[in-house]
């Protein structure tokens with residue numbers, strides 16, 4: 001019994017980052033995917049689930065949800081990501097990724113979609 | 119025909135390379151073709167029904183019916199007379215229809231010359247005398263309610279010009295000039311697509327026809343005829359980089375030293391709805407992605423990748439091209 005509890009506690013330590021990390025209340029993954037397609041994000045990124053295009057100028061977004069950092073510079077958190085996809089140069093100066101034509105709500109949808117790329 | 123979901127696609131979907139909707143006419147020329155199509159479908163259906171009925175009689179009909187089907191009279195009537203009458207009528211109808219689509223330019227027509235290139239469209243707006251009034255690419259602007267005569271040529275191999283909602287489809291043959299008339303009854307954006315296999319990127323050879331209200335059209339064309347404003351700040355740096363990187367060897371930008379003709383005219387690229395010949399939406403991001411690595415987006419196309427340019431430079435060039443509206 002005691003060993004069992006210890007085991008559970010130990011294994012609990014191996015859990016991936018807390019669930020809350022990718023929580024985007026009120027955001028819509030499907031809408032996010034449609035927005036990604038409409039704005040042409042895939043012109044620079046390989047995005048699993050989007051068959052075409054598969055641009056290669058920017059980083060591959062397969063497993064994006066597992067990344068610790070965005071663009072290697074800012075922590076990969078929902079609020080940060082929503083701000084980044086909307087206006088990347090404001091967060092990461094010098095990045096090639098430009099501000100994209102998305103409003104705040106749309107940016108949250110896009111971020112929610114990106115967190116499905118596990 | 120919105121109840122035919124597989125034929126009806128939004129512009130957004132057309133942007134991603136999917137064929138634009140057919141059997142959904144938006145002008146008189148496309149309407150007559152759609153009518154012809156439905157007549158053909160109906161007739162094909164009737165013939166199929168007739169053949170199936172004959173088959174049923176042959177397999178399971180009564181002795182009396184079977185003997186009727188067996189005689190030479192049936193062959194003469196249903197096998198020869200009927201097809202001759204029906205097909206002749208159809209031929210006359212079809213030819214007279216295509217003639218209205220292909221009449222040479224009338225004085226009142228708007229004239230546009232479109233040249234098929236691997237894998238994009240060279241566009242020239244012509245004046246009354248047939249001289250080139252303005253050059254552009256991958257997008258054609260027309261006024262609503264006016265007949266537009268499109269003169270079609272090819273500079274390499276056979277392509278085919280097709281805007282299903284506005285007109286028929288006709289090949290662009292090297293060394294020939296084919297003519298097709300089109301008209302839009304309502305303002306809007308109508309997708310077009312190359313309809314003759316022309317090599318690897320054929321499926322990624324699309325374009326847009328934008329129909330304006332007459333006033334709007336006049337304003338639009340007048341604005342384009344005025345010289346573009348001098349770029350400032352980041353765009354000015356982009357203009358310099360455009361020149362230094364040699365883009366002008368392949369691209370023309372009106373009023374600048376760039377006068378290359380191997381690639382699309384970029385004088386008005388900032389106002390295009392799409393990039394890469396109808397395949398990507400046009401915004402800062404897709405512009406950077408295209409210039410930095412067009413080969414990943416349209417494999418085999420004739421523009422080299424500029425992935426060696428630093429991101430800041432790609433951004434500046436994109437900012438410059440955005441000002442060319």
Ligand SMILES: [Cu+2]
Nearest residue numbers: 312314316320
């Ligand atoms: Cu083609």
